[in-house]
Amino acid sequence: MHKPPSATIPLHPITDTNGLEGRKIHVRLTEGRFQHLRRLISWPLLAAFFGLVWMQTNGTSWLLFDFPERRILLFGAHFSWYDLHILTGLMITAASLLFFVSMIWGRVWCGFACPQTIWTWIFIRIEHWTEGRAALRQRQEKMPLSGARLARRLLKHTLWLAVALITAVTFTGYFMPIRDLVTQLANANAPATLVGWLVCMTLLTYINTGLVREKICLHACPYSRFQAVMMDDQSLKVSYDSERGEPRGSMKLRNSVQQTKAAVGDCVDCNICVQVCPTGIDIRDGLQAACIDCAACIDACDQVMLKTQRPTGLIRFAAAQEQPQPQRFWRPRLLGYFAVTLIAFSSTGYALVNKKDLVVEIRRDRASLYREFSDGLLCNFYQIKADSFDPGLTQINVSVSGPEGLVLQGPETFLLDNSGEWTAYRVCLTDPAAGVLPITFNFSDQSRIWSRSSSLITSTSYQQR
Structure with a gap:
C-alpha cells in the first residue's frame, strides 16, 4: 500500500521559472496506460467530429444547425427554436455531469476529452514528427534557422495550418451542408463572408493549439479558475507524494549518500514529469x-520508478485525504450533483419525447377586425404561419370548427416549406350571434390533428366592447 499524499499540499506561485511564461515549452512524448486510455477516448471523438458532419439519411444531415430554416437536425429529429428549452436542458445535463465527474476524478475532462487538449496533442505529434524529439528541439532553439531546420519548421507550420483549415471547414459544416460548402470552395465561388469566417477559424485553431496552447488552459479557460470550487479533499487529482519523494536526490547523489546512510526520497529529480507536461x-x-490531469507525468514517473526498481505511484491520482472507496461516493455535495444531473436528464428526456413536430402561429388582422359583405357574411381576417419539424410532414390540411355555418376561405392545403411566410385566411359566418364566438383552427395530415383556439369577433360584440 502506498502512503497517501500529505493532507497539506504545498502551493507555490507560478513564475517565469516554472515555464508557463517567457519561454517555449517543448513537450516530451511518453507512453503508458493513461496515454493509451486518452487515445482510446480522443480518437473516437475525433472520428465523430470529422465524420458526423458527412453522415446523411435520405439527404438529411445527422447533425446540422440550420439557421436559414430555423431548425436543428439531430440524428433524424428536427428541433425548432421553440425547442430551445430542450437544448438548454441538454447543456445543463452535460454541465451537471461534468461537475459530478470532476468532484470524483478532478479535471479528467480537460486531460482526456477536451477539444483543446485533443488538438494540442495532435499538434505536438506533428511537431515531434517534423522537428524531432523535445530534447533536440530545445537544443536547436537558439541555433540559426536555416537549411534543413528551416524546411522542417516550414513543414510543421504548413501541417498545422492544414489541420486547422480542415478543422474550420468541418466545424462550419455543422452550420451549413458540408457538401455545398466543399463544392463552393472547390469551385472558388464561396461568398466573401464565408471565406472570412473560415480564415478566422483557421487562424484561431492554429494559434490556440499551436502557438499559445499551454496558456489557453491557464489564462483563457474558465474551468481552471473555478475547478477548486467543485472539488473537495476526497476528489482524486494528479498528485505528487511529497512524503515519499522528498528529499529529492539524483542517482549520483543517491549513490554517495549510501555510504553515509543519509535519508533520500524516491524522487530521483530527473524532471521528466516536467518535460512531458503539456x-x-x-x-x-x-x-x-x-x-489538466492528463496523467502524462504519472506514466513518465512510473517508467522511471520501474527502471530504478522502486514502487510506482510516486505521482498518481490521489485524494488529499484518502478514504475507503464506499465512503468516497457518499458525500452530500456529490449526491447533490448526482441529483441535479438525474433531474436535468429526466426533464430533458421528457421534453424530447413531447417535443413539437408542428408549430403554428395565428395572427389576427388588427387593421380590420371584421367586415360585413352584401351577401350577409361577416368575416374576420387572419394570417397563419406553420413550420414543420418532422421530415415526414410536408403539408397539412386546414379547416375550422365552431358555430354552425362557419366558412373558411383560403388554401385548404398548407405546404410546409418553412419559408416563414404568412398565408391569409378569412373565417366567415352568416347572421352571427352577439358576443365573441370561440372557434378552432384544425391542422391535420393523414394520421395526426393539431388544434389552435381562436375567436370570431362579430359587429355586435365589437360595438358592445
Missing part, C-alpha cells in the same frame, strides 16, 4: 490551476 508545470510544486 502545460509546462512541475507537479511536485503541488496543485496548480494549469494542471
Whole structure:
C-alpha cells in the first residue's frame, strides 16, 4: 500500500521559472496506460467530429444547425427554436455531469476529452514528427534557422495550418451542408463572408493549439479558475507524494549518500514529469490551476520508478485525504450533483419525447377586425404561419370548427416549406350571434390533428366592447 499524499499540499506561485511564461515549452512524448486510455477516448471523438458532419439519411444531415430554416437536425429529429428549452436542458445535463465527474476524478475532462487538449496533442505529434524529439528541439532553439531546420519548421507550420483549415471547414459544416460548402470552395465561388469566417477559424485553431496552447488552459479557460470550487479533499487529482519523494536526490547523489546512510526520497529529480507536461508545470510544486490531469507525468514517473526498481505511484491520482472507496461516493455535495444531473436528464428526456413536430402561429388582422359583405357574411381576417419539424410532414390540411355555418376561405392545403411566410385566411359566418364566438383552427395530415383556439369577433360584440 502506498502512503497517501500529505493532507497539506504545498502551493507555490507560478513564475517565469516554472515555464508557463517567457519561454517555449517543448513537450516530451511518453507512453503508458493513461496515454493509451486518452487515445482510446480522443480518437473516437475525433472520428465523430470529422465524420458526423458527412453522415446523411435520405439527404438529411445527422447533425446540422440550420439557421436559414430555423431548425436543428439531430440524428433524424428536427428541433425548432421553440425547442430551445430542450437544448438548454441538454447543456445543463452535460454541465451537471461534468461537475459530478470532476468532484470524483478532478479535471479528467480537460486531460482526456477536451477539444483543446485533443488538438494540442495532435499538434505536438506533428511537431515531434517534423522537428524531432523535445530534447533536440530545445537544443536547436537558439541555433540559426536555416537549411534543413528551416524546411522542417516550414513543414510543421504548413501541417498545422492544414489541420486547422480542415478543422474550420468541418466545424462550419455543422452550420451549413458540408457538401455545398466543399463544392463552393472547390469551385472558388464561396461568398466573401464565408471565406472570412473560415480564415478566422483557421487562424484561431492554429494559434490556440499551436502557438499559445499551454496558456489557453491557464489564462483563457474558465474551468481552471473555478475547478477548486467543485472539488473537495476526497476528489482524486494528479498528485505528487511529497512524503515519499522528498528529499529529492539524483542517482549520483543517491549513490554517495549510501555510504553515509543519509535519508533520500524516491524522487530521483530527473524532471521528466516536467518535460512531458503539456502545460509546462512541475507537479511536485503541488496543485496548480494549469494542471489538466492528463496523467502524462504519472506514466513518465512510473517508467522511471520501474527502471530504478522502486514502487510506482510516486505521482498518481490521489485524494488529499484518502478514504475507503464506499465512503468516497457518499458525500452530500456529490449526491447533490448526482441529483441535479438525474433531474436535468429526466426533464430533458421528457421534453424530447413531447417535443413539437408542428408549430403554428395565428395572427389576427388588427387593421380590420371584421367586415360585413352584401351577401350577409361577416368575416374576420387572419394570417397563419406553420413550420414543420418532422421530415415526414410536408403539408397539412386546414379547416375550422365552431358555430354552425362557419366558412373558411383560403388554401385548404398548407405546404410546409418553412419559408416563414404568412398565408391569409378569412373565417366567415352568416347572421352571427352577439358576443365573441370561440372557434378552432384544425391542422391535420393523414394520421395526426393539431388544434389552435381562436375567436370570431362579430359587429355586435365589437360595438358592445
